[in-house]
Amino acid sequence: MDNPFDSAQTQIDQAVKIAGIKSKFLDVIKQPQRIVDVKVPVVMADGKLRIFHGYRVQHNNARGPYKGGIRFHPQTNMDEVKALATWMTFKCATVGIPFGGGKGGVEVNPKELSPKELERLTRGYVQLIVDVIGPQKDVPAPDVYTTPQIMAWFADEYSKIVKKKTPACVTGKPLNAGGSLGRDTATGRGGQFVLEKLLKISDPNISDEKTVAVQGFGNAGENIAELLFDAGFKIVAVSDSTGGVFVTAGLDPRNIAKLKKKLGGIKSIGEHKKISNDQLLKLDVDILIPAALENVITDANASEIKAKIILEIANGPVTPEADKILSGKKVVVVPDILANAGGVTVSYFEWLQNILEQKWTAMEVDSKLKKIMDKATRDIYQESKLYKCTLRQAAYILAIKRVLKAEEKRNK
Numbered sequence: 001m002d003n004p005f006d007s008a009q010t011q012i013d014q015a016v017k018i019a020g021i022k023s024k025f026l027d028v029i030k031q032p033q034r035i036v037d038v039k040v041p042v043v044m045a046d047g048k049l050r051i052f053h054g055y056r057v058q059h060n061n062a063r064g065p066y067k068g069g070i071r072f073h074p075q076t077n078m079d080e081v082k083a084l085a086t087w088m089t090f091k092c093a094t095v096g097i098p099f100g101g102g103k104g105g106v107e108v109n110p111k112e113l114s115p116k117e118l119e120r121l122t123r124g125y126v127q128l129i130v131d132v133i134g135p136q137k138d139v140p141a142p143d144v145y146t147t148p149q150i151m152a153w154f155a156d157e158y159s160k161i162v163k164k165k166t167p168a169c170v171t172g173k174p175l176n177a178g179g180s181l182g183r184d185t186a187t188g189r190g191g192q193f194v195l196e197k198l199l200k201i202s203d204p205n206i207s208d209e210k211t212v213a214v215q216g217f218g219n220a221g222e223n224i225a226e227l228l229f230d231a232g233f234k235i236v237a238v239s240d241s242t243g244g245v246f247v248t249a250g251l252d253p254r255n256i257a258k259l260k261k262k263l264g265g266i267k268s269i270g271e272h273k274k275i276s277n278d279q280l281l282k283l284d285v286d287i288l289i290p291a292a293l294e295n296v297i298t299d300a301n302a303s304e305i306k307a308k309i310i311l312e313i314a315n316g317p318v319t320p321e322a323d324k325i326l327s328g329k330k331v332v333v334v335p336d337i338l339a340n341a342g343g344v345t346v347s348y349f350e351w352l353q354n355i356l357e358q359k360w361t362a363m364e365v366d367s368k369l370k371k372i373m374d375k376a377t378r379d380i381y382q383e384s385k386l387y388k389c390t391l392r393q394a395a396y397i398l399a400i401k402r403v404l405k406a407e408e409k410r411n412k
């Protein structure tokens with residue numbers, strides 16, 4: 001099953017079945033409530049006009065305003081964005097923050113656009129979705145190939161249209177444009193808190209070396225690699241879209257980041273052994289961290305996975321068929337809706353600071369994040385023991401119950 005929206009539906013169905021959840025609103029929480037489809041015209045540097053296809057999917061707002069990133073990627077498509085929006089609803093419910101789920105996408109390769117063209121595309125996209133977004137309606141954020149600068153253009157365009165400075169209309173902004181301290185590292189930091197808590201409470205059978213491989217050395221992947229390196233984990237392999245490197249003795253992710261920036265991609269780093277993205281996934285490591293895109297661990301390669309723990313920093317990297325195989329092999333999969341929820345949690349903090357006109361210190365952000373991630377990890381671990389199920393199934397059981405409760409309340 002390689003359609004991510006089908007995967008999301010299967011994940012919901014499995015949890016409903018395991019916990020025997022019954023509600024007339026089940027069908028409501030499976031489908032997006034609204035989909036906005038836009039064609040964004042952009043005058044390019046050569047004077048020609050190009051039209052970019054974009055969308056905003058609003059999955060569910062029973063627990064609060066829709067919340068979720070915007071992806072700029074040449075291969076993004078409606079089913080992917082619908083899946084990502086669905087996962088956001090259950091992610092926000094898993095960590096208990098007062099948001100629903102949404103997601104946006106634009107079919108574009110931002111690497112081919114100049115900064116001016118990218119700015120025009122972002123502003124054009126905002127103009128076309130402005131009626132359905134806003135601090136109390138739907139609050140976007142960065143995702144794959146979108147940056148704090150893009151979020152700053154987004155907030156500026158929205159503020160111009162509504163004629164009021166409104167930083168809370170989007171999160172992931174740069175610090176000088178209403179961003180929060182700790183947002184840039186939040187997804188990695190949250191993943192680290194979850195992993196460390198889980199290692200403490202579940203005592204899994206991992207080696208003293210705590211070896212780690214990270215696929216996808218972007219925003220989230222680079223951060224978690226650096227944070228785990230600082231915490232004493234041994235990072236043996238990292239990759240990006242160009243390929244990967246593998247060093248048995250361990251590597252320093254900050255050094256890799258410097259080289260990647262200088263050379264343009266990890267594949268061009270000369271001094272380390274090269275591996276493909278596929279080989280990286282099959283390495284004999286304690287912890288495998290997919291941090292790139294969906295569907296990288298499927299029924300075609302799941303039986304060859306040797307890692308003891310998979311920490312899903314990417315959204316949807318493991319398909320339901322692969323989940324089944326991994327569970328049979330006793331591989332612990334820490335689900336995306338818990339493992340990468342640090343990002344949306346600090347986005348919530350950013351939104352709150354904007355609304356309350358406050359500025360929190362990095363320590364405040366970090367300690368509030370730790371509290372939320374520790375509690376969610378404990379809750380899901382206990383739920384998995386109660387229902388004798390995987391962590392993903394447990395997270396969905398918990399989250400579905402919370403979303404249904406809100407849905408039932410507002411329909412009373």
Ligand code: NAD
Binds near residue numbers: 215216292
């Ligand atoms: P990013 O654009 O910063 O980085 C993506 C990375 O993946 C890049 O290094 C790119 O080279 C690499 N990549 C792309 N295609 C690849 C492939 N086929 N094989 C290997 N690597 C590939 O994006 P990001 O924000 O770090 O997001 C990565 C994942 O994490 C996505 O699934 C996203 O939804 C998820 N996520 C991100 C955040 C966040 O705060 N950034 C929060 C939650 C979840």
